[in-house]
Amino acid sequence: MTHVIELEGVVKRYDSAGAPALGPLDLSVAQGEALAVTGPSGSGKSTLLNLVAGLDKPTGGGVTVDGRRLDRLGEHALARFRREQIGMVFQFFNLLDDLTVADNIQLPAQLTGTTWRQTAARAGELMQLLGIQKHARAYPGRLSGGERQRVAVARALVNRPALLLADEPTGALDTASGQDVRELLVDLHRGGQTIVLVTHDLALAEACASRTIHLVDGHLALDTRTEVVG
Amino acid sequence: MTRFGSGPLGRVVRSGVGRRRVQTVVIAIATMMAVASAVVAGALIVASNAPFDHAFARQNGPHLTAEFDPAKTSAREIEDTARLDGVTASAGPYPSTSLRMVDARGGHLPPTTLVGRSGPHAEVDDLDLKSGRWAAKPGEIVLDASFSGPGFQLGDTLKTSDDAADSTALTVVGFALSAGRTADAWATPAQVSALASKDTQVSSQMLYRFESAGTKGQIAADRKKLAAAVPSGALLGTQSYLDTKRAADRGAAPTIPFLIAFGVLGIAMSVIIVGSVVSGAVGTGLRRIGILKAIGFTPREVVSAYVAQALIPAGVGIVLGVVLGNLLAAPLLEDTEQVYGSASLTVAWWVDLVVPAVALLAVAVAALVPALRAGRLRTVEAIAVGRAPRTGRGQWAHRAAGRLPLPRAVTYGLASPFAHPVRTLAMLLAVAFGTVAATFAVGLTQSLNAVSAAQDPESRAAVTVVSGGAGPGGGERRPAEGEAQPAPAADPARVAAAIESQKGTDSYYGRTEAQVKVAGLSGSVQATLYQGDAGSGRYETISGHWIEGPGQVVVPTGFLERTGTKVGDTVRVTLDQDTKVSAHRRRGLRHLR
Numbered sequence: 001m002t003h004v005i006e007l008e009g010v011v012k013r014y015d016s017a018g019a020p021a022l023g024p025l026d027l028s029v030a031q032g033e034a035l036a037v038t039g040p041s042g043s044g045k046s047t048l049l050n051l052v053a054g055l056d057k058p059t060g061g062g063v064t065v066d067g068r069r070l071d072r073l074g075e076h077a078l079a080r081f082r083r084e085q086i087g088m089v090f091q092f093f094n095l096l097d098d099l100t101v102a103d104n105i106q107l108p109a110q111l112t113g114t115t116w117r118q119t120a121a122r123a124g125e126l127m128q129l130l131g132i133q134k135h136a137r138a139y140p141g142r143l144s145g146g147e148r149q150r151v152a153v154a155r156a157l158v159n160r161p162a163l164l165l166a167d168e169p170t171g172a173l174d175t176a177s178g179q180d181v182r183e184l185l186v187d188l189h190r191g192g193q194t195i196v197l198v199t200h201d202l203a204l205a206e207a208c209a210s211r212t213i214h215l216v217d218g219h220l221a222l223d224t225r226t227e228v229v230g
Numbered sequence: 231m232t233r234f235g236s237g238p239l240g241r242v243v244r245s246g247v248g249r250r251r252v253q254t255v256v257i258a259i260a261t262m263m264a265v266a267s268a269v270v271a272g273a274l275i276v277a278s279n280a281p282f283d284h285a286f287a288r289q290n291g292p293h294l295t296a297e298f299d300p301a302k303t304s305a306r307e308i309e310d311t312a313r314l315d316g317v318t319a320s321a322g323p324y325p326s327t328s329l330r331m332v333d334a335r336g337g338h339l340p341p342t343t344l345v346g347r348s349g350p351h352a353e354v355d356d357l358d359l360k361s362g363r364w365a366a367k368p369g370e371i372v373l374d375a376s377f378s379g380p381g382f383q384l385g386d387t388l389k390t391s392d393d394a395a396d397s398t399a400l401t402v403v404g405f406a407l408s409a410g411r412t413a414d415a416w417a418t419p420a421q422v423s424a425l426a427s428k429d430t431q432v433s434s435q436m437l438y439r440f441e442s443a444g445t446k447g448q449i450a451a452d453r454k455k456l457a458a459a460v461p462s463g464a465l466l467g468t469q470s471y472l473d474t475k476r477a478a479d480r481g482a483a484p485t486i487p488f489l490i491a492f493g494v495l496g497i498a499m500s501v502i503i504v505g506s507v508v509s510g511a512v513g514t515g516l517r518r519i520g521i522l523k524a525i526g527f528t529p530r531e532v533v534s535a536y537v538a539q540a541l542i543p544a545g546v547g548i549v550l551g552v553v554l555g556n557l558l559a560a561p562l563l564e565d566t567e568q569v570y571g572s573a574s575l576t577v578a579w580w581v582d583l584v585v586p587a588v589a590l591l592a593v594a595v596a597a598l599v600p601a602l603r604a605g606r607l608r609t610v611e612a613i614a615v616g617r618a619p620r621t622g623r624g625q626w627a628h629r630a631a632g633r634l635p636l637p638r639a640v641t642y643g644l645a646s647p648f649a650h651p652v653r654t655l656a657m658l659l660a661v662a663f664g665t666v667a668a669t670f671a672v673g674l675t676q677s678l679n680a681v682s683a684a685q686d687p688e689s690r691a692a693v694t695v696v697s698g699g700a701g702p703g704g705g706e707r708r709p710a711e712g713e714a715q716p717a718p719a720a721d722p723a724r725v726a727a728a729i730e731s732q733k734g735t736d737s738y739y740g741r742t743e744a745q746v747k748v749a750g751l752s753g754s755v756q757a758t759l760y761q762g763d764a765g766s767g768r769y770e771t772i773s774g775h776w777i778e779g780p781g782q783v784v785v786p787t788g789f790l791e792r793t794g795t796k797v798g799d800t801v802r803v804t805l806d807q808d809t810k811v812s813a814h815r816r817r818g819l820r821h822l823r
Contacts, residue, residue, distance in 0.1 A: 079528040094520075098245040155525065
């Protein structure tokens with residue numbers, strides 16, 4: 001079985017005097033797996049996600065994603081790795097308000113050197129898939145929360161990343177929009193997309209993830225495998 | 231990968247500029263105003279920086295202006311002096327004479343050196359024709375630009391003397407500027423030669439530039455060579471450019487420190503304002519920076535994007551600022567030209583290049599510092615900082631302010647600046663420099679008014695009466711615009727009696743200009759003679775005191791240098807026209823004349 005993520009003895013401390021925010025933690029995520037990370041506030045969920053995304057570096061241990069040791073990469077290489085291998089979806093969308101929906105989606109693809117024609121085609125395909133085609137020229141500020149999150153998902157998927165990371169993707173959405181995003185994640189997982197989902201929402205985890213880990217005080221408290229019910 | 235243009239970086243930059251309109255406009259306006267004021271300041275500094283030297287160099291002014299007596303030497307001999315060892319360039323000989331011209335209202339001009347030249351351009355003393363045209367035929371005259379004003383305009387007519395039978399009418403056809411002050415007026419050579427008479431001697435003027443002319447000693451040596459090259463007594467007199475320069479610099483001296491200080495202040499303020507605005511603009515974009523990094527922008531790309539985002543509106547502001555600065559500088563330079571009589575009406579070309587370059591650099595540096603910080607910031611932090619202020623900074627200030635017996639909202643506001651020390655410092659500097667600039671602007675006006683008033687004691691008098699006729703030195707004031715025609719030859723005793731008989735006269739003094747000879751000095755010296763309560767007409771003294779009675783004289787600093795004397799010494803002064811000899815004891819030193 002090919003592992004997209006491998007964490008070996010990973011420790012992350014924000015305060016050298018205090019207890020680690022995460023770890024020591026060993027964790028492997030297989031290709032095509034949808035992993036939900038749950039736990040109370042301060043349990044280390046977002047820290048884990050940031051380490052896997054290469055947004056942060058571990059204090060100790062090794063983080064390997066898609067065969068690359070992220071803890072050994074510099075900022076420049078990490079940025080290149082992120083743009084090519086990682087797609088991220090944030091709780092508060094983190095879209096660029098001054099770019100149109102289409103531009104937001106195309107931007108990561110353009111960073112990889114893909115031609116404008118190819119990025120436009122890929123963005124169009126994703127917008128069609130996610131039902132936001134009609135908002136292509138709109139600015140994110142004019143969209144609803146659910147629509148914005150769909151744009152964020154499209155942006156995350158535009159480079160066909162090895163790994164999709166989602167940090168509380170329904171946390172800022174109303175129930176109906178949350179349901180839309182939930183279905184979207186299930187569809188992606190069914191399509192073979194490897195997903196790491198950080199959430200407080202156990203129902204979301206249950207619906208979308210084939211595996212759930214529960215963190216408490218930075219340690220792995222529970223690791224369960226479930227059937228995705230959709 | 232395309233970095234700019236249609237590439238991702240270009241798209242981010244364009245969208246940042248286009249959508250953040252307030253920020254973009256603020257940067258553009260701040261930069262425009264900063265560049266405009268810096269262009270004006272730079273232009274003024276250039277204009278105030280050795281104005282005589284620049285004008286003199288531009289006109290290839292003469293190191294020595296020599297007057298030869300054509301009765302004692304031939305034109306050939308005079309022309310041969312141009313080939314003397316050490317002479318690098320020359321012009322002339324030009325016929326030259328000194329006249330006491332009379333204007334259309336009968337007012338006498340001061341003694342005027344009239345030189346005959348067929349055109350303004352020459353290898354030496356290449357004149358600037360400021361307005362009108364050059365004298366093309368007899369009956370036309372070009373006046374020095376200092377005459378230009380309401381009193382003398384193109385088309386006015388001057389007479390060469392009071393005597394109607396012997397007078398020649400000259401029409402003013404132009405105003406020209408000679409940095410070397412080689413003449414007060416110019417006419418055609420034929421016209422000047424035609425004015426020659428028993429009372430009007432015509433000499434030959436030659437203008438020279440020498441290899442070595444940096445010091446008085448070198449000029450004296452050059453003069454000696456000239457004198458030796460012509461028969462004895464043929465060289466009537468010479469004028470060194472060093473003396474002309476000293477007089478010109480003295481005239482500009484009061485305003486130069488103000489202009490330099492104002493210019494330096496303007497440039498410093500410009501840098502601070504641009505830096506503050508751009509830093510603030512970049513600082514508020516941290517969340518966006520975090521997003522860019524999260525989706526794969528490298529730190530270098532983030533830095534480039536943010537610097538470019540500041541440079542685009544700044545670039546527009548800079549271009550507009552240069553245009554505005556040039557427009558604003560024109561009238562100020564015109565004023566400056568009138569002060570110096572030698573500055574250029576246009577902003578120096580290099581100011582238009584250096585100021586935008588420095589402004590662009592300042593904006594780039596101002597944007598680069600926070601952009602580099604943003605580029606180095608860990609992505610997680612950048613996003614977090616964009617969402618909420620970083621905690622920890624300035625907590626001590628919050629704790630200290632919290633103990634004050636003030637409402638919490640007030641103490642929170644008082645402590646907030648300590649959470650952003652650099653931003654606070656920039657704001658403090660901007661406010662401080664703004665206050666200094668405002669104080670300076672008000673102070674500059676008041677100071678210049680004070681200097682002006684100090685230079686013109688007559689402005690303090692309630693009533694000024696101008697009497698006609700020749701004074702002791704032959705000089706008299708020309709009436710100002712709108713003043714009554716001067717009476718011919720007033721009797722000072724009768725004037726004094728008339729004034730004293732007027733009720734309400736508190737005090738009065740009379741003054742006149744005269745040429746006097748000072749023992750130990752060659753040539754004559756312009757003197758102002760007082761009658762009555764001279765204290766009312768006092769100038770500011772920088773040493774000693776003002777005239778308190780007969781036997782005292784107040785002199786400028788240059789007089790002390792030339793005569794090798796000091797305050798308290800005695801000098802012998804002889805009135806040119808009279809034989810009266812007075813011993814004057816100098817008690818004071820007149821300021822700025």
